[in-house]
Amino acid sequence: MLEQPTVKCPSCQSDIQAADESGLVNVLQAHLYDEHALEMPRERVRENVSAQLKEFDGYNARPISGA
Numbered sequence: 001m002l003e004q005p006t007v008k009c010p011s012c013q014s015d016i017q018a019a020d021e022s023g024l025v026n027v028l029q030a031h032l033y034d035e036h037a038l039e040m041p042r043e044r045v046r047e048n049v050s051a052q053l054k055e056f057d058g059y060n061a062r063p064i065s066g067a
């Protein structure tokens, strides 16, 4: 099963969900525009999304080992 990647809106900390990274860029960009009247360049949105996904992946990639 695929997990839906989630990022946080940098302005209001809402969860932004989409099927994949480019979907997240679209959804977050639209959210910023609709909810915050912010026209953020797509490149900036993409950087924000990929930075957040990297943290997310890093978290998942390292299973917590108690031993």
Ligand SMILES: [Zn+2]
Pocket: 009, 010, 011, 012, 013, 014, 031, 032, 035, 036
């Ligand atoms: Zn927001």
